[in-house]
Amino acid sequence: MNDVLITGADLAGQGRADLLIRDGRLVDPADAGVDVERMDADGLIALPGLVDLHTHLREPGREDAETHDSGTRAAARGGFTAVLAMANTTPVTDTAEAALHIAALGRQAGHAQVIPVGAVTKGLDGAELAELGLMARSAVQVRVFSDDGHCISDAGLMRRALEYIRAFDGVIAQHAQDPRLAGAHACCHEGEVSGRLGLPGWPPAAESTIVARDVQLAALTGSRVHVCHVSTAETVDVLRWAKARGVKITAEVTPHHLLLTTDEVLGYDPTFKVNPPLRPEEHVRALQDGLADGTIDAVATDHAPHARHDKQHAFAEAAFGMVGLESALAVVVETMVDTGRLSWSGVAQRTSVVPARIARLSGQGRPLSVGEPANVTLVDPTARAVVDADNTASLSRNNPWHGRELPDPVVATFWAGRQTYRR
Numbered sequence: 369m370n371d372v373l374i375t376g377a378d379l380a381g382q383g384r385a386d387l388l389i390r391d392g393r394l395v396d397p398a399d400a401g402v403d404v405e406r407m408d409a410d411g412l413i414a415l416p417g418l419v420d421l422h423t424h425l426r427e428p429g430r431e432d433a434e435t436h437d438s439g440t441r442a443a444a445r446g447g448f449t450a451v452l453a454m455a456n457t458t459p460v461t462d463t464a465e466a467a468l469h470i471a472a473l474g475r476q477a478g479h480a481q482v483i484p485v486g487a488v489t490k491g492l493d494g495a496e497l498a499e500l501g502l503m504a505r506s507a508v509q510v511r512v513f514s515d516d517g518h519c520i521s522d523a524g525l526m527r528r529a530l531e532y533i534r535a536f537d538g539v540i541a542q543h544a545q546d547p548r549l550a551g552a553h554a555c556c557h558e559g560e561v562s563g564r565l566g567l568p569g570w571p572p573a574a575e576s577t578i579v580a581r582d583v584q585l586a587a588l589t590g591s592r593v594h595v596c597h598v599s600t601a602e603t604v605d606v607l608r609w610a611k612a613r614g615v616k617i618t619a620e621v622t623p624h625h626l627l628l629t630t631d632e633v634l635g636y637d638p639t640f641k642v643n644p645p646l647r648p649e650e651h652v653r654a655l656q657d658g659l660a661d662g663t664i665d666a667v668a669t670d671h672a673p674h675a676r677h678d679k680q681h682a683f684a685e686a687a688f689g690m691v692g693l694e695s696a697l698a699v700v701v702e703t704m705v706d707t708g709r710l711s712w713s714g715v716a717q718r719t720s721v722v723p724a725r726i727a728r729l730s731g732q733g734r735p736l737s738v739g740e741p742a743n744v745t746l747v748d749p750t751a752r753a754v755v756d757a758d759n760t761a762s763l764s765r766n767n768p769w770h771g772r773e774l775p776d777p778v779v780a781t782f783w784a785g786r787q788t789y790r791r
């Protein structure tokens with residue numbers, strides 16, 4: 369592999385500098401040889417490679433929607449050097465063998481680090497704990513456990529899981545949604561739009577009541593809870609209260625919840641059917657404020673690719689979810705940077721440093737200094753483009769940004785010193 373010298377990049381808060389990549393690491397730029405490959409980064413910003421706490425890769429089981437190859441290619445195009453692969457595959461990632469298999473598929477694909485998330489309960493059935501200890505102590509050392517797509521609604525089971533994972537510094541990433549409040553047929557936010565459209569919805573309280581409960585279980589057990597895809601103002605209030613008391617709770621927000629509102633659903637377009645649902649404007653503002661002040665720790669995509677035949681149905685019958693890896697940073701720039709809510713060093717924190725810390729990844733989210741792994745995302749802060757759902761590495765087209773002009777920030781991605789994407 370050739371050495372790469374990136375010249376004149378703005379290191380998001382650390383000033384301008386050159387970066388020399390050699391053998392997967394950052395080394396002293398003064399050591400650059402004559403045959404070094406040069407990349408002029410004048411006007412560009414260098415971020416530590418992005419880390420996504422919440423990706424659905426669909427392999428094994430639904431390779432028609434996404435594979436490790438297509439999904440990690442999409443990740444690299446989005447500036448990500450690591451993705452946590454959610455456990456709701458077929459079979460479910462609920463054993464050490466399954467977790468090892470996910471990591472191996474990721475290594476074969478080779479476009480980003482793939483870290484398996486372990487299921488909390490066997491088969492995601494919410495009844496019996498999965499092999500948490502065996503997954504944690506396996507060669508892939510699973511640290512993040514989630515039944516994402518399903519809420520661990522049984523408080524006793526959630527308490528036991530939290531007590532168990534404390535021994536290996538794990539974290540439970542909760543899909544906070546009380547099933548009794550959401551109901552089996554709910555498909556959008558409960559409010560004026562759902563009433564007008566005649567669609568069953570679920571209220572914000574279905575989320576925030578579970579988060580309030582889990583805050584208290586985190587305090588009771590001294591264990592770590594992470595809240596997946598926060599979507600309501602009430603949840604942000606609960607998180608703020610919990611953090612002020614020193615409870616070990618972290619949270620993520622998706623790009624789509626930072627920008628899109630319930631109004632997207634007015635046309636019954638199933639592209640905008642997602643779980644948790646798109647919420648009214650006042651919730652979107654609260655999520656942006658929460659991300660700006662650190663109440664929400666991280667941005668995570670909930671990249672949820674679906675085959676056309678699962679998504680192109682009447683709204684009530686379509687699958688939940690939208691793709692998100694390739695446009696995540698674009699939406700963060702649009703909602704948080706270009707509006708003055710977040711600095712570029714804040715972006716580095718929320719998209720790389722903090723997610724790596726939550727997942728206990730030692731080689732990701734590191735400062736761009738000599739000796740560190742060369743995980744680097746180069747960003748053009750001014751470029752814009754119209755999103756085209758067909759211009760993608762993903763196998764799926766359920767893209768809520770299609771036809772919309774957004775920032776087009778990612779210029780190049782380097783994972784462990786290797787260029788995984790270049791525009």
Ligand code: DOR
Pocket residue numbers: 424456516517518543641642643644670672673688689690
């Ligand atoms: O919209 C969603 N889709 N939300 C989830 O929690 C799961 C995901 C999926 O797996 O498709």
